[in-house]
Amino acid sequence: MTVLRKHMFDLPDGMIYLDGNSLGPLPRAVPDRVAQAMTGQWGAHLIKGWNLDGWMAQPSRVGDLVGRLIGAQAGSVVMGDTLSIKVYQALSAALQMRPERRVILSDNGNFPTDLYMAEGLIRQLGHGHGLRVVDPEAVADAIADDVAVVMLTQVDYRTGRMHDMKAITERAHKAGAVMIWDLAHSAGAVPVDLAGSGAEFAVGCTYKYLNGGPGAPAFIYVRPDLADQVEPALAGWLGHEAPFAFDLAYRPAPGVERMRVGTPPVLQLTALEAALEVWEGVDMADLRAASVALCETFIAEVEARCPSLTLASPRDPAQRGSQVSFRSEHGYAAMQALIARDVIGDFRAPDIMRFGFTPLYVSEGDVRAAAKIIEEVIDGRLWDRPEYMARQRVT
Amino acid sequence: MTVLRKHMFDLPDGMIYLDGNSLGPLPRAVPDRVAQAMTGQWGAHLIKGWNLDGWMAQPSRVGDLVGRLIGAQAGSVVMGDTLSIKVYQALSAALQMRPERRVILSDNGNFPTDLYMAEGLIRQLGHGHGLRVVDPEAVADAIADDVAVVMLTQVDYRTGRMHDMKAITERAHKAGAVMIWDLAHSAGAVPVDLAGSGAEFAVGCTYKYLNGGPGAPAFIYVRPDLADQVEPALAGWLGHEAPFAFDLAYRPAPGVERMRVGTPPVLQLTALEAALEVWEGVDMADLRAASVALCETFIAEVEARCPSLTLASPRDPAQRGSQVSFRSEHGYAAMQALIARDVIGDFRAPDIMRFGFTPLYVSEGDVRAAAKIIEEVIDGRLWDRPEYMARQRVT
Missing domain, CATH: 3.40.640.10 (Type I PLP-dependent aspartate aminotransferase-like (Major domain))
Structure with a gap:
């Protein structure tokens, strides 16, 4: 059974977010609940909130x-x-x-x-x-x-x-x-x-x-x-x-x-x-199956499109969590170029491009689209552009 | 110069809040700023928020x-x-x-x-x-x-x-x-x-x-x-x-x-x-002067109105922070009765009724009104009412 429930998240239009292994996106239910805790609980009940709320x-x-x-x-x-x-x-x-x-x-x-x-x-x-x-x-x-x-x-x-x-x-x-x-x-x-x-x-x-x-x-x-x-x-x-x-x-x-x-x-x-x-209602076995499928698609697509990237993650899904990493000597700048194209992963020194796969809000279509953009960045040598080469903090 | 700026806080109508020494009230600027951090930062920028925001x-x-x-x-x-x-x-x-x-x-x-x-x-x-x-x-x-x-x-x-x-x-x-x-x-x-x-x-x-x-x-x-x-x-x-x-x-x-x-x-x-x-713009000397004035008024009013309460705080303002406590053998239930009348202080075992004075949002008028309600609770022996006597958690 599908676990995809993108409508429950507030994701920017056009962004393919493959960094949920670092910071997950905003679930739509959150802002109202926090607003209610501020005004309806803290503001209205003050100290009594500890008991009442x-x-x-x-x-x-x-x-x-x-x-x-x-x-x-x-x-x-x-x-x-x-x-x-x-x-x-x-x-x-x-x-x-x-x-x-x-x-x-x-x-x-x-x-x-x-x-x-x-x-x-x-x-x-x-x-x-x-x-x-x-x-x-x-x-x-x-x-x-x-x-x-x-x-x-x-x-x-x-x-x-x-x-x-x-x-x-x-x-x-x-x-x-x-x-x-x-x-x-x-x-x-x-x-x-x-x-x-x-x-x-x-x-x-x-x-x-x-x-x-x-x-x-x-x-x-x-x-x-x-x-x-x-x-x-x-x-x-x-x-x-x-x-x-x-x-x-x-x-x-x-x-x-x-x-x-x-x-x-x-x-x-x-x-x-x-x-x-x-x-609610997510079966972890279903989640795992979807995660493995997304990771497998991603590996196959990227390896086919970008032979210069080396898989840094275990090839056996049983030995892998819900992320896939590739090594590239241009990893840092390439990741900056990807982020500029709204494919969000992250970089870990010295050469790891990291992508997290979160089946609650990432679809097979997203994964294929991401692989295509990665190919464009790698083939176009976009990492050579100075705007992507500056060193900056990446969390 | 007055430091009173009640309009900057979201205080419930009719409540006299003398428990800011435990949990301060909601400043009006907070909800919008937190909402913005949720939707405009976390939601819009996701991982990039660590740098961008x-x-x-x-x-x-x-x-x-x-x-x-x-x-x-x-x-x-x-x-x-x-x-x-x-x-x-x-x-x-x-x-x-x-x-x-x-x-x-x-x-x-x-x-x-x-x-x-x-x-x-x-x-x-x-x-x-x-x-x-x-x-x-x-x-x-x-x-x-x-x-x-x-x-x-x-x-x-x-x-x-x-x-x-x-x-x-x-x-x-x-x-x-x-x-x-x-x-x-x-x-x-x-x-x-x-x-x-x-x-x-x-x-x-x-x-x-x-x-x-x-x-x-x-x-x-x-x-x-x-x-x-x-x-x-x-x-x-x-x-x-x-x-x-x-x-x-x-x-x-x-x-x-x-x-x-x-x-x-x-x-x-x-x-x-x-x-x-x-x-912004609060001079701590002005704050202190206002705090001492509120505490002095409170002590004078409560001692005049409620001779059965014993001051637990130092009488010398120089040896006192921004709170005043009174002892009463009926302290717990009396505080519950006060809270029910919308005068919010708190209780600390075994017998301390505690009131915090926060000149940013508590006025002399509030202090006098609170003292009057304390008198009504004490004179009316409201602590005898069963609804105020049940033991409960007080933070």
Whole structure:
């Protein structure tokens, strides 16, 4: 069954948007809902909004909506902060679960902030922990007996290469390590069976395939049987058992609620909650089938039209998330030229042109049209034009 | 000169809002600006918004707007996350600056989340640090030679009692301790001379007197001469020197930018940026004079009308922030009755009725009208009514 529902998004006319793996487009339901939260809730109810408008419960309520898309049990996901903060929380809790071990294992395909947060935590602890970073293909064999935590992003942000969540989690557990999955490029992109994987922790962001908007809050999952034992490093008042008792001493809330920290970002959560409505009735297997079809079409079309581009993503769809990357020595300027032609992808140094495929609002026709424009840009050597060569920030 | 500018706020008809110390009302400029950020920026520009619409620079740009209201140097304040997270960042950095000391000193008038975050950090470090919590009046004398960090909220959230920032900072420095000020109830409430205080760190939230809306982001200040030396514990990619180089190793950005962590909450920052426009042309000395006048009128009126209420705030305006609290054994139910009469304050256990005075949108007439309604509630023993007695969450 088709999952295409372009009418639910506010996409600029003529734009082919293949960057939903970076920032999803605006779902049409969002502006009115956020406007209502501003004038009908904040403006009309002021402080009473915390009770009247359900703001206080929003991080859990929205957490459950996200949880459904990643195969998490109800009540096991909570929203808040940013992905970096959630990585830190998971990592700190995981290290506490293996006090006798000192190694955090990750790979060099992980998104840098995950590695930075690990570095910062290690430096801060000063207990001789180390971060071991290997090639993605070498991860499974690197899970040795000294590894406390395996921390991986399932889908590589550069190439779309996808780890086998279940197999690696099993391997980690066999070696006695705790498993943390970063689902930034998985949530809403591929079917995820978090509960079935047995992983202890998962984190992710919601501004990519979940279309929550710039700066949308992150999520964290804690396996339900562990959630009551986790010691929060970031022991904020909204993770307290009774925040409004204003006790001087911290007592963690039951379950994953203890991973809440400070006051939730109500406007961003409202945008996200509205954005998640586009997922009603979407079967993740259908989404995956559509995503694979779009990626396969794109690869075939681009390879046929542009022999100078080299596929940087796995050719086997089973090993790929919902994005396709090509390498080109002219990648940066070529991508600028493409963007000027309203085909929006992005560039990752040194030479990766990245395209995300989001079947909720990208059609087969879009993909074919995009490939044709890519051919025009490459054949026309548009990257030689000075206006495309200037270096600028690309997020 | 009057600072009253009620027309710039969207206040419900007939409501007297004395809870701006908890959540400020909706500034009229906010809805259109956030709507524009949704449809004109996110919707129209999608990923390009990070460059075209200045989203990436927003945390520093808005930080400077906040900085002006708290006497901070340009470029010394950055926005993001929540106050709890910012407390953690400041505290972790401060402890690293005094590796030979083990005590964090605070007081029992501090907002609990500050103490919780300290507890969590101490537990996590496992280096034998301790949190010493004394009475607010005892702080200055408790700054001993073993104190690494003095961490205080300047204005007590329950009583409005205000610490002398300059005197305590001097005392801390004389003892070799690092000073962290939480300005949650100071920013936009009283004149603050952060630069002049010499304090190393300050943090605060923006949803109270700065009217940034529910879940508005927090701020952190690092004294400029120290900012390049601070080791961020929360080493997120947007605090990296070159976030878009996607290096595997962390290198902190110059200055306070290193205290950024993850992707900034663009919608909340846009709301806050618009909200801060109401401060244009406000002289903080005028604001303070108006605030003191409102508080003095309120105390005089309530004491004259309601002898059963006991002033919980300092009587000397110089020792008080911009709020007034009264104790009453019927405080909870009486506050519910007041709220039902559209006089909005709040309650803090065990017996504190709390009223915030915000001269931008509260007038002398409002204060007198509120006092009269308080008298009616107290004289009429409205707290005896069952509808006001049920216990409920109050933020």
